[in-house]
Amino acid sequence: MSEQDPIVVRCTPELTYRYAAGRYGSRFLRGLKEGRILASRCRRCPRTLVPPRIACTGCFGRMEEVVEVPPRGELLAYTQVTFPFLDPFTGVKRPIPYCYGMVRFEGTDNTFQYFLAEKNPANLRVGQRVRAVFREERKGEMADLVCLEAAE
Amino acid sequence: MGERVAIVGAGQTLHRSRRLDVSAPELIDEAVQAALTDAGMGPDGIDAIVVGNMEHFEGIHLSDLWAVEGTGGVGKPQLKIATGGTTGSSLSQAAYYLVASGAFRTVLAVGWERLSDSEGETTTGIVTAFDPIYERPTLAGAVSGLAIMACQYQSKYGTRPEDAAEVVIQARENALRNPHAHLRKPVTTAEVLASPMLSTPMRYLDMCPTSDGAAAVLFTSRPGDRSAAWVRGVSGAHNHVYLGDVAEGAASFLNTLTIAAERAYKQAGVTSPREQFDVVEMYEPCTWAALEWAESLGLCAKGQAARLWGEGTTRLDGDLPVNPSGGVLCTNPIGATGLVRVAEGSLQVRGRAGERQVDGARLALTTGFGGSFWSEVMILGRDA
Amino acid sequence: MQPVVILGAAQTRHAARRPEASYAELAFEVVADVLARTGVGHDRIDTVITASSDFWDGRTISDMSVQDAVGAAGKSASKVSMDGAFALVYGAARIASGAYRTCLVVAHGKASEGMPRAIASAAFDPIYERPLGPDDRVALGLQARRFLDLRGLGEEVLAEAAAQAWTAAASNPNAERREARTAVQVSSDALVADPLRGSQLAPDSDGACAILLADEQTAAQVAAASGREGGSTTVRLEGFGLSTDMHGLGDRDLGTAGVLPRAARSAYEQAGIHEPGRELDVAETYDASSAQTLLWREGLGLPPTGGPAWNPSGGAMGAQPGFATGLVRVAEVFERLARGEGRTGVAHGMTGFVGQAHCVWVLRRR
Numbered sequence: 001m002s003e004q005d006p007i008v009v010r011c012t013p014e015l016t017y018r019y020a021a022g023r024y025g026s027r028f029l030r031g032l033k034e035g036r037i038l039a040s041r042c043r044r045c046p047r048t049l050v051p052p053r054i055a056c057t058g059c060f061g062r063m064e065e066v067v068e069v070p071p072r073g074e075l076l077a078y079t080q081v082t083f084p085f086l087d088p089f090t091g092v093k094r095p096i097p098y099c100y101g102m103v104r105f106e107g108t109d110n111t112f113q114y115f116l117a118e119k120n121p122a123n124l125r126v127g128q129r130v131r132a133v134f135r136e137e138r139k140g141e142m143a144d145l146v147c148l149e150a151a152e
Numbered sequence: 153m154g155e156r157v158a159i160v161g162a163g164q165t166l167h168r169s170r171r172l173d174v175s176a177p178e179l180i181d182e183a184v185q186a187a188l189t190d191a192g193m194g195p196d197g198i199d200a201i202v203v204g205n206m207e208h209f210e211g212i213h214l215s216d217l218w219a220v221e222g223t224g225g226v227g228k229p230q231l232k233i234a235t236g237g238t239t240g241s242s243l244s245q246a247a248y249y250l251v252a253s254g255a256f257r258t259v260l261a262v263g264w265e266r267l268s269d270s271e272g273e274t275t276t277g278i279v280t281a282f283d284p285i286y287e288r289p290t291l292a293g294a295v296s297g298l299a300i301m302a303c304q305y306q307s308k309y310g311t312r313p314e315d316a317a318e319v320v321i322q323a324r325e326n327a328l329r330n331p332h333a334h335l336r337k338p339v340t341t342a343e344v345l346a347s348p349m350l351s352t353p354m355r356y357l358d359m360c361p362t363s364d365g366a367a368a369v370l371f372t373s374r375p376g377d378r379s380a381a382w383v384r385g386v387s388g389a390h391n392h393v394y395l396g397d398v399a400e401g402a403a404s405f406l407n408t409l410t411i412a413a414e415r416a417y418k419q420a421g422v423t424s425p426r427e428q429f430d431v432v433e434m435y436e437p438c439t440w441a442a443l444e445w446a447e448s449l450g451l452c453a454k455g456q457a458a459r460l461w462g463e464g465t466t467r468l469d470g471d472l473p474v475n476p477s478g479g480v481l482c483t484n485p486i487g488a489t490g491l492v493r494v495a496e497g498s499l500q501v502r503g504r505a506g507e508r509q510v511d512g513a514r515l516a517l518t519t520g521f522g523g524s525f526w527s528e529v530m531i532l533g534r535d536a
Numbered sequence: 537m538q539p540v541v542i543l544g545a546a547q548t549r550h551a552a553r554r555p556e557a558s559y560a561e562l563a564f565e566v567v568a569d570v571l572a573r574t575g576v577g578h579d580r581i582d583t584v585i586t587a588s589s590d591f592w593d594g595r596t597i598s599d600m601s602v603q604d605a606v607g608a609a610g611k612s613a614s615k616v617s618m619d620g621a622f623a624l625v626y627g628a629a630r631i632a633s634g635a636y637r638t639c640l641v642v643a644h645g646k647a648s649e650g651m652p653r654a655i656a657s658a659a660f661d662p663i664y665e666r667p668l669g670p671d672d673r674v675a676l677g678l679q680a681r682r683f684l685d686l687r688g689l690g691e692e693v694l695a696e697a698a699a700q701a702w703t704a705a706a707s708n709p710n711a712e713r714r715e716a717r718t719a720v721q722v723s724s725d726a727l728v729a730d731p732l733r734g735s736q737l738a739p740d741s742d743g744a745c746a747i748l749l750a751d752e753q754t755a756a757q758v759a760a761a762s763g764r765e766g767g768s769t770t771v772r773l774e775g776f777g778l779s780t781d782m783h784g785l786g787d788r789d790l791g792t793a794g795v796l797p798r799a800a801r802s803a804y805e806q807a808g809i810h811e812p813g814r815e816l817d818v819a820e821t822y823d824a825s826s827a828q829t830l831l832w833r834e835g836l837g838l839p840p841t842g843g844p845a846w847n848p849s850g851g852a853m854g855a856q857p858g859f860a861t862g863l864v865r866v867a868e869v870f871e872r873l874a875r876g877e878g879r880t881g882v883a884h885g886m887t888g889f890v891g892q893a894h895c896v897w898v899l900r901r902r
Contacts, residue, residue: 242614255628
């Protein structure tokens with residue numbers, strides 16, 4: 001280090017969090033364990049949303065019902081991620097490339113963002129049908145839903 | 153109704169990829185002193201401060217209080233605003249309301265960020281802005297979130313990557329005239345299309361950089377005989393929690409910008425934005441966003457934005473110059489970025505924008521973007 | 537700034553852990569409650585200001601998780617990244633500007649999801665202070681010791697102040713600590729940061745608070761629509777003060793109330809209060825330790841004994857739900873005045889270690 005170089009001090013505080021999935025999120029994750037996709041429904045609006053949550057996006061009122069929706073839907077947008085970055089969950093670089101997209105499950109009014117089985121974006125198109133793929137041994141966590149694959 | 157509010161001073165640092173020559177308070181001070189000099193005012197003229205920064209990027213909790221010597225906030229009222237990408241525009245709005253309410257006469261808005269403190273892992277910080285259970289596993293920060301938007305835009309209108317590239321080509325040309333800008337090197341269509349793919353269809357040169365920098369803007373209800381940019385319209389529109397809720401049935405991805413713009417246009421008496429605005433400083437985090445945002449702002453019909461850039465309307469000498477500063481595509485110190493838009497808009501209508509001045513600019517449109525696609529708008533005029 | 541009316545307030549039952557509720561669910565709880573209490577629908581909320589901490593929530597842009605729960609989508613909303621009492625300044629200013637008729641101010645904090653001590657440590661200077669391993673409690677200990685030394689007081693004054701807070705909190709259904717304790721009991725706890733013992737420090741809590749503000753005209757309409765008599769029970773925000781101190785602990789005299797008197801002076805001046813000890817009926821302060829209970833009392837210009845009802849809720853010593861803590865103080869003073877228990881009150885919020893930034897509100901029932 002020369003006399004002119006600025007001095008930089010490295011600091012890496014380690015913080016752990018325990019995020020509460022909440023009442024609605026806990027039901028969604030337990031649904032995944034059973035191989036089911038659950039949504040919350042507001043009868044006033046009416047509106048059905050995945051993942052289930054307490055406040056309706058239409059009227060901000062309480063979403064009273066949690067219902068099962070078909071594990072298939074339409075791909076409304078997608079991307080293939082090809083740049084390296086540190087995954088805040090694992091602390092190491094996230095494996096690339098991978099594709100994910102926004103899927104509207106049948107009977108729902110919003111989209112859900114998740115991994116796609118397809119590795120090549122050239123084979124993806126907006127409007128294509130996809131279905132949920134669950135893993136064999138499920139534990140009630142997001143990873144129970146492996147990905148969404150082409151359904152046609 | 154409340155007090156009329158004017159901007160009488162704006163200052164910025166030299167924005168660079170790394171400002172290791174200064175500490176954070178020193179960086180902030182650079183912008184604050186520039187704003188005070190611009191206004192011909194001393195620190196005693198400041199009644200309160202609103203400061204903004206996204207503290208996860210620096211890893212310093214309560215960063216506003218840690219860096220208080222930079223803002224000059226010791227002994228004064230100071231509020232911290234932190235809303236992600238919109239932080240800078242949120243600061244301008246907070247300063248506006250604090251003055252308009254009569255709570256304070258003169259409020260200094262200060263935004264800053266040192267993205268170099270994250271050691272190149274800005275995306276990691278942005279990923280943590282999203283839901284830990286449902287969104288973080290898939291999301292690759294602003295890059296992939298915006299790539300999803302670009303995918304939808306492209307599939308709807310058949311826009312070509314070279315059309316989007318035109319946005320950054322013009323931005324880089326403009327940045328050559330702006331000494332504060334971070335990226336000041338021209339690029340060609342071939343270079344944009346050959347730059348590394350980050351997240352389809354978004355390439356490296358389609359995306360904004362990460363910068364170190366600060367901006368400071370002085371809002372007052374008592375401009376006296378100072379050169380003033382009057383706040384003519386202020387509005388914002390937030391969005392839903394999850395990115396999957398955002399495009400739900402909306403006519404465009406950035407529906408919030410349309411909502412916010414319509415409200416602000418009404419306040420400012422703007423009925424045909426394309427004709428009435430002399431200059432636009434928009435928060436365009438990527439080339440594709442500039443196209444979608446221009447349409448959401450009603451500057452052209454849906455799907456027609458590529459023509460605005462292609463035909464040169466948006467150039468510095470065009471009919472409606474967009475981002476004469478070089479925009480976010482050339483400079484992005486996150487907590488300051490939105491405030492830089494307001495600072496630039498105010499300099500334009502005050503006729504103090506130097507080499508990037510739009511001749512005779514009287515009415516400027518500035519925007520902020522952030523979070524789950526939410527928007528803020530401030531309209532500035534030479535006339536009260 | 538013109539006075540702004542508080543239409544209503546709501547808070548959660550604060551607890552050490554609320555593992556069943558997400559941030560959104562916690563915020564929804566108080567928003568639904570304040571709307572039900574006031575009879576105001578979501579469609580009448582013009583704008584929303586929230587207060588939360590990115591570090592506490594483990595989430596950059598911490599307001600994103602509560603956007604629908606607070607009904608912000610489509611509306612102009614913003615977030616103050618400080619204690620909720622400070623967010624109330626922005627909310628009130630939005631109304632006083634004439635741009636909005638109503639504003640919902642919501643703050644949340646969940647200590648149980650993160651690591652409060654490690655997060656606090658991340659607020660110290662990374663070069664000069666962090667190597668010493670400080671956290672919020674270390675700073676509170678330094679402050680308490682300096683306070684005692686400067687005044688020549690013994691540790692029993694801390695115990696007495698803590699016992700008073702524990703006893704008050706015992707009858708507050710929303711408090712986390714609900715067990716009356718004597719000065720002897722709170723003196724027998726283990727030392728956490730000399731001279732402070734565990735029960736002389738505010739707990740780390742989960743909770744949320746919402747306050748609904750309106751302009752005079754809207755408040756009258758809401759009162760008329762609800763069939764309640766308008767006016768006589770109306771509580772207004774009549775004055776506020778903010779002040780900020782230096783960051784470094786060595787740059788301040790920790791044994792004094794620091795810049796709090798400056799904020800108090802501004803709030804009292806706006807509300808036309810000349811003798812706070814005589815004119816105020818109730819005071820609620822954000823006291824993170826029992827030394828602060830005594831310091832802030834002095835900083836607010838109140839006599840050591842007598843004067844207004846002092847932290848009748850138990851104050852922050854009863855529950856400390858992060859950035860909601862100061863807003864809860866405002867809610868407590870509001871509830872008391874709205875019930876007719878006194879006419880004028882002061883509420884205090886704080887951000888940063890040992891009172892680096894203070895916010896003081898004067899509320900008055902007309």
